[in-house]
Amino acid sequence: MELRHLKYFLAVAEELNFTKASEKLFISQPPLSRQIAELEEELQAKLFIRNNKKVELTEAGKYFEKEVKSIFQDLERISVKTKKIGENVSGEFRIAYISSIYSSTISELIKHLKLQFPYVSFKLFEVSTTKQIDALEQSKIELGIIRSPIQSPKIKAQLWFKDGFSVVYNKRLIRIDSEKEIPNLKEETFVFFNKDYAPHYHEVLLELCAFYGFTPKIIHEANNINSIVQLVKNGLGISIVPSNIAKNNQDTELAFIELKKVNLKTDVSIITLKEDDSEITKTAVDFLLNKSGSH
Structure with a gap:
């Protein structure tokens, strides 16, 4: 019994028509009938009526x-x-990340992996959490970095670090001296993540504002943290961003106030396929976990 016998059998089983099956297989009907007969003879069982x-x-x-x-x-x-x-040894290794966690650590990860695996092409993609999960399940990426909980039987998630939140504003246009003044922001306009793009994150931001006693006036939404920060810098409003952004932003026009009173943090996790035990994946995950203290 050879693989071709099995392929021929499946074609006939799916079409239930020898003529259509032979066309699908690009062979004439007599050889197909002969192959099926050989298979039935070997199995000593009739497969078709x-x-x-x-x-x-x-x-x-x-x-x-x-x-x-x-x-x-x-x-x-x-x-x-x-x-x-x-x-x-060779090939491609694709890493996805969400915009709100990009830092020098990810650049360092790529440099580290290139030294360890010089013949591999490493690629970085900025992808939303939901799309990362789909891409990983379909083996379109090898590793993802996401924010928010996930439920997938195929995926293994490891906590990288817990991230707090900070208010970001243009200090030329507004002055906030301390966290005590956050409730006064109810009159300000806000720039937030798009609800459809990052629903979990959007809800967390609304929870934060509710904790300080107001509902934000959202006048602009974006899908990228860098766009949000740029809109704040351009004077379109203020925003609440992950504290990790504050640590990695050097812009002198912007100021950040960490929201310490509210005990609300998000998990930033590294995701891989459960069955992936490749050396590259293990090296990448170990590097990031060893760097978690830098966040």
């Missing part, structure tokens, strides 16, 4: 179809895994 009107699977054929499909799924999984192992 044939008559002039139609082709049907026998009970044995139905069982065989289910098992053969499972074999091909296993082969696909084995092929993907083999490719992953091969990428330890």
Whole structure:
């Protein structure tokens, strides 16, 4: 029994028509019928009931179809895994991150990985949390860095660090001397993350404002933390951003006040596929976890 026998069998089982199956396989019908007959002879079981009107699977054929499909799924999984192992030597390793956590640490990670795996092409993508989860499940990325909890049976999440929140404002246009003055911001206009783009994060920001006793006047929304900070700098309003942004921002026009009274933090997590045990992934995760103290 060869793989081609199984492929031919599946084609006939799916089409239930030898003519259509032969067209799908780009072979003529007589050789296809001969291959199926050989398979039935080897298995010593009839797989199809044939008559002039139609082709049907026998009970044995139905069982065989289910098992053969499972074999091909296993082969696909084995092929993907083999490719992953091969990428330890050469190939591509894709890392996604959300805009609000980008820092010099991610640049350092790429430099570190390039030294360890010189023949691998490392690529960085700025991607929202939701899209990262989909991409990882579909093996379109190898590692992600997200904010907010996830629920996926395929994904392993490891806490990188807990991030607080800070108010950011243009100090040429507004003055806030301390956290005590935050409730007075109810008259100010706010720039926030787009609700559809980052729903969990959007809700957290509303919770923060509620804690200080007001509902924010949101006049502009953006999908990127750098855009939000730039809009604040341009005088379109104030915002609440992760404290990690404050630590990595050197702009002299901007000021940040950390919200320490409210005990609300978000988890920044490193996500990988549960079955991914490649050396590159392990090296990348270990590097980031060892750097968590710098946040």
